[in-house]
Amino acid sequence: xxxAREEVLxxxxxxxxRLEDDALxxxxxxxxxxxxxxxxxxxxxxxSVATEGxxxxxxxxxxxxxxxxxEGEPKLDPATFAPAxxxxxxxxxxxxxxxRAEGDGS
Amino acid sequence: MTVATxxxxxxxxxxxxxxxxxxxxxxxxxxxxxxxxxxxLDGVPVAVKDNIATLGLPTTCGSRLLxxxxxxxxxxxxxxxxxAGALIVGKTNLDExxxxxxxxxxxxxxxLNPHDRTRVTGGSSGGSAAAVAAGYVPMALGSExxxxxxxxxxxxxxxxxxxxxxxxxxxxxxAFASSMDQIxxxxxxxxxxxxxxxxIQGHDPLDxxxxxxxxxxxxxxxxxxxxxxVIGVPSEYLSDALAPGxxxxxxxxxxxxxxxxxxxxxxxxxxxxxxxxxxxxxAPAEASSNLSRFDGVRYGRRHEGVDIAAMYEETRTRGFGRxxxxxxxxxxxxLSAGYYDQYYGRAQRARARIRGDFETVFADGVDALFTPTxxxxxxxxxxxxxxxVEMYLSDVYTVTANLAGIPGLSVPIGALDGLPVGGxxxxxxxxxETAVRVGGALEASGPWSRS
Numbered sequence: 001x002x003x004a005r006e007e008v009l010x011x012x013x014x015x016x017x018r019l020e021d022d023a024l025x026x027x028x029x030x031x032x033x034x035x036x037x038x039x040x041x042x043x044x045x046x047x048s049v050a051t052e053g054x055x056x057x058x059x060x061x062x063x064x065x066x067x068x069x070x071e072g073e074p075k076l077d078p079a080t081f082a083p084a085x086x087x088x089x090x091x092x093x094x095x096x097x098x099x100r101a102e103g104d105g106s
Numbered sequence: 107m108t109v110a111t112x113x114x115x116x117x118x119x120x121x122x123x124x125x126x127x128x129x130x131x132x133x134x135x136x137x138x139x140x141x142x143x144x145x146x147l148d149g150v151p152v153a154v155k156d157n158i159a160t161l162g163l164p165t166t167c168g169s170r171l172l173x174x175x176x177x178x179x180x181x182x183x184x185x186x187x188x189x190a191g192a193l194i195v196g197k198t199n200l201d202e203x204x205x206x207x208x209x210x211x212x213x214x215x216x217x218l219n220p221h222d223r224t225r226v227t228g229g230s231s232g233g234s235a236a237a238v239a240a241g242y243v244p245m246a247l248g249s250e251x252x253x254x255x256x257x258x259x260x261x262x263x264x265x266x267x268x269x270x271x272x273x274x275x276x277x278x279x280x281a282f283a284s285s286m287d288q289i290x291x292x293x294x295x296x297x298x299x300x301x302x303x304x305x306i307q308g309h310d311p312l313d314x315x316x317x318x319x320x321x322x323x324x325x326x327x328x329x330x331x332x333x334x335x336v337i338g339v340p341s342e343y344l345s346d347a348l349a350p351g352x353x354x355x356x357x358x359x360x361x362x363x364x365x366x367x368x369x370x371x372x373x374x375x376x377x378x379x380x381x382x383x384x385x386x387x388x389a390p391a392e393a394s395s396n397l398s399r400f401d402g403v404r405y406g407r408r409h410e411g412v413d414i415a416a417m418y419e420e421t422r423t424r425g426f427g428r429x430x431x432x433x434x435x436x437x438x439x440x441l442s443a444g445y446y447d448q449y450y451g452r453a454q455r456a457r458a459r460i461r462g463d464f465e466t467v468f469a470d471g472v473d474a475l476f477t478p479t480x481x482x483x484x485x486x487x488x489x490x491x492x493x494x495v496e497m498y499l500s501d502v503y504t505v506t507a508n509l510a511g512i513p514g515l516s517v518p519i520g521a522l523d524g525l526p527v528g529g530x531x532x533x534x535x536x537x538x539e540t541a542v543r544v545g546g547a548l549e550a551s552g553p554w555s556r557s
Contacts, residue, residue, distance in 0.1 A: 003439070015394060015438040016401070016415075017431055018423040030432055030494055031439065037495045038383040041452040044459075076178035083408035090403050096413045 002032045109136060109193045112151045116242045126218045128236040130156045131163050132196035145191030146305060152187055153237045153246040156197035157204050159278035160184050167280050168202040168212035171406045171425030181278020183247060183289045183306040190305045195243060198233030202427045204254055204282045206230050207500045210491055211429040219262060221525055225484040228258030235262040238292045245302045246292040251283045252385050253504025255290035256516035260479035260528025263518045267291045267299040270535050271511035272317035275310030283392035286508040296517060296545040300324035319536055327539040328546035333367035335473045342378035343477035343503055352527050355520040356478050359529045362551040373472060375463040378506060380456040385505040386498055387440050387453035394437030461510040468534040474544050477503050479516040479528035507532055515541040517548050
């Protein structure tokens, strides 16, 4: 199958990326060339030697029960690596459509 | 040679006209964290791939988005290295977020192959491979998701070992595709890579996928020989894509193994032809989820927008390079409504069958498999950057081990026109020792053998 520019734009919005002009054109070409290669997966069922009782991917052995906390605690204050940090919070711009009030300290 | 001298020599070489761009950052004066007791890597300078969190040095993942980022914690593998007495000399260059097969996708420029500076090192751990090949360090940490240790090891003429999934803690390894990511070891020799893995392995409660397995004693296995081992040769890995010269060196290596008492057996892994497609659906799908955390809120460089949605988009569009954006797009597509079953669902079924192929041959009495690591030698810089599929095909022999979770080792088996060629040994889950035995036998019997 192939994807059109409009579909690529929809995916970009989901991925929170902006694609314009050349970048959109290039991405559309690249995705279509990769998807063409990946289309070999469509022949998986005919090619399979084991269609019945097919093994599902095994869940990864989990050892979460004993998960520790001591060494997982940050050793640096988030202020040292966050783009914006104030009074114990990450500071971000307002949600779409919301205008920040005058005098709002954030 | 003191570590200060080693660092001076690295700086001098890297700043000079023959610099390889192997490092993104270098330590000022590395200190071990041990308690003063003698450790197995006492005083050994070790380089660390820059997607592994290290205290005291930036962790950029080769990305503009994380330029200058300092992790507040340290990866378990790095802590174990320091506890063993190793000195972390610097952080090595890589394809951005480990996505690539040539180290050309780094925001800090490509690393050059020490054997031919017009050619790629392979990737994504190209900086670590080059640092070992150039003699800057005897060993280095890399990471693998689809061959990112073994492939650059082959291109740079060093040893690369990817352990069984779960053998080494992923705590502090910046996630790319969590069901396959694994820290691996580079060494000048099989023994060096084995020593490094012996130190960094082990169960870690800070990584939910770490397994409480019997520890491997790999350094002890290097000289154990291959007498009586059954070594399978998968016909699918000796396809038309293989450069004729590489095929000749693979045949020579097999002859040497047979001469050392191994029994060679032709075998088949029938689902191999689905491997690249499977990998390039599953890995981007996981990456699109893992990289959603890079949104300008908690860490990294933020690019402002009029509202939070615009800020996310601006930060990610300007922060991520072309290949990372391509994989996020591919993964988002494969997981999106309407396409999930067609791509991700099928790829998961193919992955189970690829794993099943290995289960079948190992259950049939095969102790290890021998294959080429890559179809060709290192290719010229720039040759494949505009052709993603061609670039992805350089991982054709390595991705299967990551999809199945088995260990793999690449060792030098010769050279073509001055460029190294690697041979790959694949072993059953938790049997790194068998891979190391085969690698040690090849090393000892090669025309360049030091033994």
